[in-house]
Amino acid sequence: MEPIIEVKNLGKKYNINHQQGRYISLRDVLMNALKSPFSFLKAKAKQVTGFQSREDYWALKDLNFSVNKGEVIGIIGRNGAGKSTLLKIISQITPPTTGEIKIHGTVGSLLEVGTGFHPELTGRENIMLNGAILGMTKREIVKKFDQIVEFAGIEKFLDTPVKYYSSGMYVRLAFSVAAHMEPDILIVDEVLAVGDTEFQKKCLGKMDEISKKEGRTILFVSHNMGVIQNLCKKSILLEKGEFKMFDDTDKVIHHYLNKGEHANAITDFSVDNSKDAQISRVTILDKDEKPSARIPVSERFFIKTDISVFKPLTKTMVSLAFFDQGEILLLASPSDKTMDVGNLEVGDYSVTAEIPPFTFNTGLFLYNVNIHRPMIMTFDHKLNLGIEIIDDKNNPRSLIYGGNSIGRMALLFDFRIQKNEK
Amino acid sequence: MSTKVTVIRPKKLFHLSDLKELWQYKELLYFFTWRDLKVRYKQTMIGIAWAIFQPLITMVVFTVFFGSLAKVPSDGIPYPIFVFTGLLFWQFFSTALSETSNCLIANQAIITKVYFPRLILPLSSVLTKLVDFFIAAIILAVMMIFYGFAPQPSSIIVIPLVLIISFMASVGFGLILASINVKYRDVRYALPFFIQMLLFITPVIYPASIAGKYSYLLALNPMTGAIQSARAALLGTAPINWELIGISFVACLVLLFVGIYIFKKVERYFADIV
Numbered sequence: 001m002e003p004i005i006e007v008k009n010l011g012k013k014y015n016i017n018h019q020q021g022r023y024i025s026l027r028d029v030l031m032n033a034l035k036s037p038f039s040f041l042k043a044k045a046k047q048v049t050g051f052q053s054r055e056d057y058w059a060l061k062d063l064n065f066s067v068n069k070g071e072v073i074g075i076i077g078r079n080g081a082g083k084s085t086l087l088k089i090i091s092q093i094t095p096p097t098t099g100e101i102k103i104h105g106t107v108g109s110l111l112e113v114g115t116g117f118h119p120e121l122t123g124r125e126n127i128m129l130n131g132a133i134l135g136m137t138k139r140e141i142v143k144k145f146d147q148i149v150e151f152a153g154i155e156k157f158l159d160t161p162v163k164y165y166s167s168g169m170y171v172r173l174a175f176s177v178a179a180h181m182e183p184d185i186l187i188v189d190e191v192l193a194v195g196d197t198e199f200q201k202k203c204l205g206k207m208d209e210i211s212k213k214e215g216r217t218i219l220f221v222s223h224n225m226g227v228i229q230n231l232c233k234k235s236i237l238l239e240k241g242e243f244k245m246f247d248d249t250d251k252v253i254h255h256y257l258n259k260g261e262h263a264n265a266i267t268d269f270s271v272d273n274s275k276d277a278q279i280s281r282v283t284i285l286d287k288d289e290k291p292s293a294r295i296p297v298s299e300r301f302f303i304k305t306d307i308s309v310f311k312p313l314t315k316t317m318v319s320l321a322f323f324d325q326g327e328i329l330l331l332a333s334p335s336d337k338t339m340d341v342g343n344l345e346v347g348d349y350s351v352t353a354e355i356p357p358f359t360f361n362t363g364l365f366l367y368n369v370n371i372h373r374p375m376i377m378t379f380d381h382k383l384n385l386g387i388e389i390i391d392d393k394n395n396p397r398s399l400i401y402g403g404n405s406i407g408r409m410a411l412l413f414d415f416r417i418q419k420n421e422k
Numbered sequence: 423m424s425t426k427v428t429v430i431r432p433k434k435l436f437h438l439s440d441l442k443e444l445w446q447y448k449e450l451l452y453f454f455t456w457r458d459l460k461v462r463y464k465q466t467m468i469g470i471a472w473a474i475f476q477p478l479i480t481m482v483v484f485t486v487f488f489g490s491l492a493k494v495p496s497d498g499i500p501y502p503i504f505v506f507t508g509l510l511f512w513q514f515f516s517t518a519l520s521e522t523s524n525c526l527i528a529n530q531a532i533i534t535k536v537y538f539p540r541l542i543l544p545l546s547s548v549l550t551k552l553v554d555f556f557i558a559a560i561i562l563a564v565m566m567i568f569y570g571f572a573p574q575p576s577s578i579i580v581i582p583l584v585l586i587i588s589f590m591a592s593v594g595f596g597l598i599l600a601s602i603n604v605k606y607r608d609v610r611y612a613l614p615f616f617i618q619m620l621l622f623i624t625p626v627i628y629p630a631s632i633a634g635k636y637s638y639l640l641a642l643n644p645m646t647g648a649i650q651s652a653r654a655a656l657l658g659t660a661p662i663n664w665e666l667i668g669i670s671f672v673a674c675l676v677l678l679f680v681g682i683y684i685f686k687k688v689e690r691y692f693a694d695i696v
Contacts, residue, residue: 014694026606092430092537094693101430107537115535120461132453133536 002104003066004185004217005090009099010063012085012241013056059085060241063099069184070215074222074232074249076256081238083221087187090219105184105217108135110203119163123154123173126162130177144180152176172202179206185217186210207231225253225294226362226391253294265291267385271308277316277344277371277379281306284387285352293387297362297410298394303387304352305369307380313344316379318351321368322360324408330360360389361397361410440686444539454546459553473557477513481506488627497629497659503565507656508626508649510562514555515588515645516617521547522596523613526604526692533693540689541682544600548593555585566656573656580655583667584648590674591644597681601688625649629659644670644677 060082067073075083088094090101091109116133117126127148131141149155152173154165162170188207208231210216222228228235228249235252237245245252264284271280285302286292295301305318321332333353365387372378389410397410463470481502488494489501496504525543526533533540566573574580603609624645625632633640640646647670653659 025608026602027608029606088693089430092428093534095690096430096432098432103428103430107428109536116532118457118461120464121457125457125460129453129457132450133532133538135536135538138449 002069004069004104005067005219006102007063007065007099008101010060010086010089010096010101011058011098012060012082012089012094013058013097015056058241060089060096060238063243065236065243065246067217067219069217070211071234072211072218072220072232074220074228074235074252075238076225076228076235076252077238082241083238084189085241086238087189087219087221090185091187103185106135107185107187108178108181108183109187109189110178117162117170117174120161122161123149123158123165126173127177130174131181134178134181135183136181140182148173148176148180151179175203175206179203179210183216185219187219189221204231225388229253264386265293267382269382275380276311277307277309277313279305279369279371279380279382280308280348282369282382282385294390295387296392296394297360297389298357298392300357301355301387302352303355303367303369304350305371307349307351307371309344309346309349312346313373313379315376316342316344316371316373318353319370319372319374320353321370323366323368324363328408330365330408358410358412361406361408362389362391362395363408364388365408440539440541444541447538447542450538451542451546451549454542455549455553458546458550462550470557473554474561477506477509477558478561480509480513484509484627494628495632497631497653499571499657499659500569503562503569503571503657504629504653504659505627506562506565507653508624510555510558511584511588511649511652512621512624512626512645513558514551514585515592515648516621517554518548518551518589518592519596519599520613520617521551522593523599523603524610525596526600527607527610540692541685544593544596544685547596548589551592552585552589562656571657574654574658574662576662577655580651580662580667583671584652584655587644587648587667587670587674590671590678591648594674594677594679594681597678597685601684604688604692620645641666641669644674646670 063086075086077083085094087109089096090103091107116130118129121129127145128138128141131144132138136144149158152169152175154169154173157165157169162173165173186207204227207218207220211218211231218231220228220232232249234247235245235249236243237252237256245255266284267282269279269281271278281304283291283304283306284293284295285304286295287299287301289302292301303320307318319333322330324330366384367387368381368383369385370378370381372381395410396412397406463472484505485502489496489505494501522544525547526540529543533543599609599613620643621627623640624643625640626649630640630646630650647663647666650660651662651667651670654662
């Protein structure tokens, strides 16, 4: 099959100077030049002759891949891995430094929901304007006009300036315009992070429709692994600007979550008996006690800590503390019933904690493991280990919120309703 | 099936295909211009009348203070029509210049999200001002009838030439300023001051002849040639100085190309630094 996107040796270099000194003021430059003319001239001379040591930073390096028509490709990577830069180059917002991309067809992107909307203009006028900005011809917009209005559900307010719209109406209209363009390649960057849940659901539904029914090519960036898994057959993994993997989504996600810095199924630590007790390995086990860094929200899991004790310890225990990514302590376990404060002889131990189903909501969590004598001393601790809790079909919340975690804990409550008779 | 093939490479400075691309995006140019006009006339209470009101009031104030009180010479024609002819072209130039130099920053939300040839933005700024120009030109026509001036036959050539010169001057100069503006954000605060200063070294409120033997110094300013020629053609103040028009034309053409060159250079990293 003919590839629709061919990427060859693509690289993008940012100059750190450019990045930091974003808004330089001419006043400062002139003041510097006047205050210390010699050092200014020296710096200029260095710049001109190329002796200045410039800090370059490659946001993307040596990317090579091609995408076939009709494929839905997920792009996975941590913050700063270069995902957005790649999309920006493909949509021609910023040029590459090296290499080239060959694109057969038109590119449209959903990263600009509502771009160019003007509050003073009416809904009708904004549809025309926004459509044109997104690259539709006037004829296309006129043809699709009724569909756009109907999808957004704003018939009554068509001639009202959008500044009087509720935020929901505004987003619906904006998305509706974007969703009705017909590019050969659609680029989607984290749209799901904005808007209300209903909008997110609608957005996902439309994407599904576009890819499955119309056979269009989609490049999709998200941090939400559940969504990527649902929509994309194949995925690209980027790591610090470098191309790591391009394979079936399941494999890529597995690799990403298990080999990355954060969510690791097994983390080994070197042991050098410099302390009285040391943690040698921390393992996350799924419900079948197999190592895995991705745990479905509806299943229990285990965290097994291997420790080596080099001196007899009294009143010592292993405990866990969970944090969300904002480093708020969610839960600490120093008084767990299964691991009493106890006396430990010299030797190797495994301590396994069972975490019940529906404890943590979907997303990435960090946890600390501690071997300590409570309130007295810590023998060893490992900080910021990662675990990813993923959505699954048994999660009653996902039916309502479409796979998005609202709140960080997932404990289910029982509600009873009864009518009070007088 | 024939599909458009796009090749994305490290940007070259200027390419002929840029012009072709600009043509392909002419609809967007139209929409941007339409947006700016619509929004402006919606926001101001008196709407489209503003385009007439502004030059008219300026003309009245200038006539009272410079014409009647200060007795500034006006090449032997009534001062109101003398100053209005100058103002008409001056305001086109100065408003287009300030709009153009702000166009990148004003539209940065769009620039960082969607691709289109960036040159469309300054072009649409100038087109918007051109519409204002034509509206204000109606007043000039009324005044010419009132004062009994008939345009010279050469106006058919001279007036479009003068418009093109003003256009090239404002776009060329504006593109340079727009590029500087992206990097040095304090420039735009100084700009209104410089535009005001420019007004005084351009023969808008006085004739170039006032400078006597130094009037050639004024000719360094391309808008001098433009305004002088417009007066000569419309009001018959002097024989048309084709040489002056030629010099202004070439100077502005160079300015335009320098502007495009600098703009193109900045365009490459523009989305990275806004």
